[in-house]
Amino acid sequence: MAFTTTMLAWSIIEFGDNMKSELANAKAALQWSSDYLLKAATATPGTLYVQVGEPNSDHHCWERPEDMDTPRNVYKISAQNPGSDVAAETAAALAAASIVFQNSNPSYxxxxxxxxxxVFDLADKYRGSYSDSLGSVVCPFYCSYSGYNDELLWGAAWIHRASNDASYMSYIQSNGHTDGSEDDDFSFSWDDKRAGTKVLLSKFFLENKIDEFQMYKQHSDNYICSLIPGLPNSQSYTPGGLLYKQSESNLQYVTTSSFLLLTYAKYLNSNGGRTSCGSTIVTSDSLIVQAKKQIDYILGDNPMRMSYMVGFSDKYPTRIHHRGSSVPSVHDHPDRISCDDGRQYYNSGSPNPNILIGAIVGGPDSNDNYGDDRSNYSESEPATYINAPFVGAVAFFSAGD
Known part of the structure; x- marks a missing residue:
């Protein structure tokens, strides 16, 4: 949720001017989540509340929110139970949101x-991964595979952008070698912030030309170049042209990388509009073209002729892996539907009765096939962290309308 908040804020920061009448909705959504994170961070001094619910029983039950009766356990990180990854991401989210509300609500x-x-101080002073200190409830659902150094740099970068406090830039200079850039697998996700941090910091280099930060521009170039098909070290694409990172919720990588392509193109446009991928010159326009192919693919320009955004176009996923969408509403079925009784709807071959308009699912397999199967959560489960970067990307392209 913190990553969702950061990416929604970044979408508004970079492309909010294109959102027109939707800007108010984007800001309202952002304030909803930043309010929540603010409560989680300030309820108890020296503590960040990071999870509500018992994930094993929650995942076992297929029931609508109105009927939930699983334990509402609350989990927190602190000096005794460190969680640098989740704390630093929360710091990034709050800092990014602060930029959005700078003019409209300065006190907030x-x-x-x-x-x-x-929260960043808590993350940095008491270092450790929250999937270690809260392992029994965090794993295997939300394990931190990339460690926490990437989040510490990401959080510092966002606080610097929001505050212009030079101490955070000094922090990045002192700790920048610890984020695993050398073995970067070029993914940007709720778990791995390395590529996003580099693009964020490349803006600082392009504007200020400080030699120590040139490495972030170089790392950004490496990442961006990996997204251009046909170039050496290019990432994998499906036959239909979709970036393909992995089988579980692959579209999360498509929306994040598309957002970074467009954001980097914007940064480059204010500094010559081009960069080099080895001996190949790549223009900001070519980055935009590549991002557009990915966004168009999600919205229906693909071999299945299916929109992977629910409710958009004539053909879209109808059996998504989502409890509230697949179980009849309290309006249509006022009686309680228990934990196990909901399984009949999970196993049903019928379309979901409640259309979760706007949700983007995990997406097709490596051969562009999509089975529209509720039980195949890798392909059919929607997630806020898939949608958030997509907001910025479609805002960018809406300017051409």
Whole structure:
């Protein structure tokens, strides 16, 4: 959720001017989540609440929110139970949101930024991964595979952008070698922030030309170049042209990489509009073209002729892996549907009765096939962290309308 919040804020920061009448909705959604994170960070000093619910029983039950009766256990990180990854991502989210509300709600913005700094201090001072200190409830669902150094740099980068406090830039200079750039697998996700941090910091280099930060521009070039088909070290694509990272929720990587392509193109446009991939010159326009192919694929320009955004176009996923969408509403079925009784709807071959409009699912397999199967959560489960970067990407392209 913190990553979703960061990416929604970044979408508004870079492309909010294109959102027109939807800007108010984007900001309202952002405030909903930043309010939640603010509560989680300030309820108890020196503590960040990071999870509500018992994930094993929650995953076992197929029931609508109105009927939930699984334990609402609350889990937190602190000096005794460190969680640098989740804390630093929360700091990034609060700092990014503070930028969005700087003009419209300066007192709220100031509170967000100060809380971001406090949470970052907790993340940095008491280092450790929350999937270690809270392993029994975090894993295997939300394990931190990339460690926490990437989040520490990501959080510092966002706080610097929000505050212009030079100490955070000094922090990045002192700790920049610890984020695993050397073995970067070029993914950007809720778990791995390396590519996003590099693009964020490349803006600082392009504007200020400080030699110590040139490495972030070089790393950004390497990542961006890996997204251009046909170039050496290019990432994998399906026969239909979709970036393909892995079988589980692959579209999360498509929306994040498309967002970074467009954001980097914007940064390059204010500094010559081009970069090099080895001996090949790549223009910002070519990055935009590549991002557009990915966004168009998600919205229906693909071999299945299916939109992977629910409710968009004539053909879209109808059996998505989502409890509230697949179980009859309380309006249509007022009686309680228990934990196990909901399984009949999970196993049903019928379309979901409640259309979750706007949700983007995990997407097709490596051969562009999609079975529209509720039980295949790798392909049919929607997630907020898939949608958030997509908001910025479609905002960019809406400017051409």
């Amino acid at each position: 913005s100031k509170m967000l930024l100060q809380t971001a700094m406090n």
